[in-house]
Amino acid sequence: MKHTHPHVIPRRQALRKLALTAGTAAALPLAALLANSRTFAAETSGKASKAAVKYQDHPDGASFCANCANFIPGPTSDSLGTCLVVAGTISPKGWCLAYAAG
Ligand code: SF4
CATH class of the missing domain: 4.10.490.10 (High potential iron-sulphur protein)
Known part of the structure; x- marks a missing residue:
């Protein structure tokens, strides 16, 4: 039986977590930018x-x-x-x- 430390995250899981975090971080400013541009467009038509x-x-x-x-x-x-x-x-x-x- 393979022994793993309870706090060690398998490499694949760690990479997936990192990709999700990076994706979310990139998506948030984009969403904020889109919201701002829509507000700007609405205000100025x-x-x-x-x-x-x-x-x-x-x-x-x-x-x-x-x-x-x-x-x-x-x-x-x-x-x-x-x-x-x-x-x-x-x-x-x-x-x-x-x-x-x-
Ligand atoms: S309808 Fe023509 S002339 Fe009148 S405000 Fe618009 S662009 Fe100017």
Whole structure:
């Protein structure tokens, strides 16, 4: 019969334990990073701020949000909508530097 010390962990078991520990250690920061990036995306919507694109609530000549390819209209043609690239509510009569003729 093979005699083993009660506190000696067999090599294979020790390696498995080490791999699990390393995997868990690597997974935790990644999970934290993902959670942080989701929070960041939710907070910013992943969109530009109105200030960054110099959004204004009036047209720039014949260019305005209602005829921009990025505009997502509200329930009526006069109501506020949203934008694919700019955060917040957007006036159909607004305009910004990200205007894209639609
Ligand atoms: S990109 Fe600018 S101009 Fe176009 S809908 Fe969005 S806010 Fe309006």
